[in-house]
Amino acid sequence: MFDFFSHPQNVLHLSSRVLGTGLALLLAGIYGAYxxxxxxxxxxxxxxxxxxxxxxxxxxxxxxxRLLAQHRLSKPVARALA
Incomplete structure (x- = not known):
């Protein structure tokens, strides 16, 4: 599971899903409650x-x-000196 979060592209895709789900829950809740x-x-x-x-x-x-994933994507990848 930690391998999934170590790749910023995976976190970026997951953040999009979490944002969409949160928006859907908020709008459905507002409609149903009010x-x-x-x-x-x-x-x-x-x-x-x-x-x-x-x-x-x-x-x-x-x-x-999303902010963390975009920040990690903007950093240059550290390369090991061999």
Whole structure:
């Protein structure tokens, strides 16, 4: 698993997925918790409110992952002297 995170290109692709998931959770949570006018069971309503918290959290984590991956991609690769 650590081998996956040692390659910045893999982290960059994962950050895109995390950002997309966070955005989808946030938008679905906002719609279900605040904009939907129908009746929802309490479990669904609590889930929608939780998604309005989890979504932005994933956005922040994905953004930091993207920044770190881009920073690592911009550095020159250290070459071993042989």
């Amino acid at each position: 904009l939907y006018n129908g009746h929802l069971p309490i479990v669904a309503l609590v889930s929608m409110h939780a998604m309005t918290i989890i979504g932005p959290t994933l956005l922040k984590v994905g953004y930091v992952m």
